[in-house]
Amino acid sequence: MEKIKKILITGANGMIGSAIIRELINKYELILLAPRTHRIEEYADRATIIKSDLLEVNVWQGMLDNVYCVVHLAAAVHWMPMTIEEERQFIKTNAEGTRILYNACIDHGVERFLFFSTNDVYAVSDQLITERTATDPQGFYGKSKLLAEQYLRKSSKGSKTAVCIFRPASVYGQNDKGSMKSLIAFCRKGIVPMIGKGANKKTLLYLKDIVQATARYIESENDLDGEVFNISSGDYGYKEIIDSICDCYGLNPLRVYIPTWFCKKVASKVGPLKKLAVAGEIKIVSNDKATKILRYKGKYSLADGLMDAKSYYGVNQE
Template sequence: MKIAIIGGSGFVGTKLIDLLIQVSDNEIRNIDKSASSKHPSITMIGDVLDRTGLTAMLAGVEAVILLAAEHRDDVSPVSKYYDVNVKGMQNTLEAMEANGIKRIIFTSSVAVYGLDKENPKEDTPTDPFNHYGKSKLKAEMVLQEWYRDHSDWNVNIIRPTVIFGEGNRGNVYNLLHQIASGKFIMIGSGTNQKSMSYIGNIIAFINYLVMVKTTGYNVYNYVDKPDLSTNDLVHYTGRILGKKIPTVRVPYWLGMLGGYGFDVLAFIIRRKLSISSIRVKKFCAVTQYDATKAMNSGFIPPYDLQYGLKQVLKAEFSVSNENSV
């Protein structure tokens, strides 16, 4: 099968291409506006906002994996979220139709549910709180509406929680780095649950959908269980690193006040800062999601969550000991 990954030059895409090349004889094509440092020979420079170019690049393809997205929480102007995530979806579908392609795997996000929801399932009402979540939901709605008129298509939507892994410099890495460095400040009680997805498992699940879920319209949350609290993350990090982690604690209201202060400072100096009220709010929120449907689909995650955390800490922070979690 000829598979096109749109947006495959980033962290998830690179790891996914590694896996797809390893486990199958499928022909892989990467379409991205950025060059791929690891897979340049199969990469075509393209943009989801260029429907004509995208149509030409999808010629001969049988299935599409759509990863391309604006996903940072400080994108400016906010219209970029909707241009890339929503219009990009529409352009992709039209380019697929022009080439007779009827299979798409789309990585959405649990951000469509909003914050502090009670373990939402796939049929839980959506309530996104930021432009990223709103744009991802609108992209899903475009795809859902498309399927109503294209019922012979195969659509698989994955809503992963925060993804982490070796080489990633996202939110989980930043949190683990702060904990490991001893400069960590716990805002709030630390009892809020955090659902996470290890990169080795999320790419294995995408491959599973490509190979097995070949019919119908399917939506899956993806989370590696069990969920951990922020306190748990501090505990596991200290245990894996073999050292006591000092933790300064401040009340939630004070943390939010500091976040608003950084918002004002960022506005004054016209720079994006690593601390903001949104990031404080997300840090303290319960981000726990139900993944029963994915785990009952026949998919078996190849790694457990604690293994993923240990691998990241070993790779990123030069852990030489072999302490178990």
């Protein structure tokens, strides 16, 4: 009888981590690491939960013995560092924390290390972005993730702990705290910003699709050492996103049209308006490499994802 593999997940209490657990809980022996555990306490009788910060090495490193794969999600995200000290904390968590974890994995003989980076390592562009596109992160989150990537790719050469890197697009679905949740909230309140003609495209990723990609990596016979994959579900114009929200949830908000030039030249420089600037950006990311090598293919269209997550986003339909 084949021995059940051990998987350790950092950031297990987060949006993606808790979704991955739901997929893997009956297939593997899970070790869940997170400083807060309210979303994962229901698995306490079927998994080992370690309530600890990633930087508290002495608390968790002993649990790496006989671990097959570490899925590293823990990160500082969804906030902007405003001081030098906060910037240092960002780097400490996202880059230094990754270095500490990976070195511990090497010491304990972990076979695979799956690192969740971000497609924020790329600059916005009206050209199709692939894994060959030069990295040029504009924000502190992307910069800190790229630092972690660079360390892993350098350190994994000659190491027995294989490293695979995912660069997921903007994720939406259950426990979303990002832009999709904000757009849906605007639509529900009856007014939503429309940037220019709304033709600017965005690459989106439904939560269950990134879970699928993770499972495919763990199950893959190839450890894909040194490989980097963009992961997404599809590309959608800004107007198309708003239309899909309205169609799926039966909403009809007033659309307030905002010129593209205003987003680029004004909103991008004013703190409270920067989200408008982001909404007006273009970023289209290719999924081809993940399809060919990882055999990953997004199963959820935008409409499918929105309907599947309807109960979370709190929109009732007749």
